[in-house]
Amino acid sequence: MTVREMEKLDDTGLKAWDDHDANALLALFADKFEWHDDGLPEPMRTREEVRQFMNGWFTAFPDMHVKRTNRVANDDSVGVELEFTGTNTGPMVMGDKQMPATNKSVNAHGTYFVRTKNGKIVEFHSHPNIGEMLTQLGVQG
Template sequence: MNLEANKQLCRDYFTAFLKRDVDWMQKHIAPSFVRHDPGLPFEVRGPAGVAQLHDALMPAFPDMKLPLEDFVAEGEKVLVRLRVQATHTGPFGDMAATGRSIDIGVLDLFQIRDGVLIEHWALLDNLGMLKQLGALPA
């Protein structure tokens, strides 16, 4: 797969995530896929893990938008710089809805092999998010 196709696969991942497109996930996410994300209280593995992540986030942030800002691709890897923009209108872990908006930066590094996502490293501005939600002083 060429670099542009790998970038497109990552674009499509975010679209499928927001829609909870399980059919897309089954086709484009390896069963052995793992997301490395120290901010999560559970492990994300395979298409079912990505659907679980959707189910954990979307009730808390149902209007979530993921503006994609930059893509850098080399070999099997694509780095995506994006934002998470949403309003906190449902429970998020132990935190009750605050009605506050978040706008945080994210770096996602994906590894792709044979047209399928096999690994994902996620770095989110969790500190900024907690400040924006009022859980920590600004």
């Protein structure tokens, strides 16, 4: 892939998150992939796991929006810093823990790194700033 194609793939994936469209994001993944997230004990390897993960975020923050603040791309990978906003009006699941809605808003940050092969995502690493988010929700501080 060219750098521009990697940027387009990233644009499509970020739009899928902002539109709360799990199918659009899943269309970018290879048949075999691994997604590592700081909030999960094990990597996700199936489309159903990713769908549940995304729907968990969209349930916890139905008005969630994401915005890229920085990006570095090459011909097979991309790294992004982002900002996400939303109001926690639904239960939030993190790993095997669930917490009730706080009805508080967040303006938090995170990063992700993606590696592709043959134009599809084979590796995804997401690093939401969980401490920042939980502090804003009043859960820790």
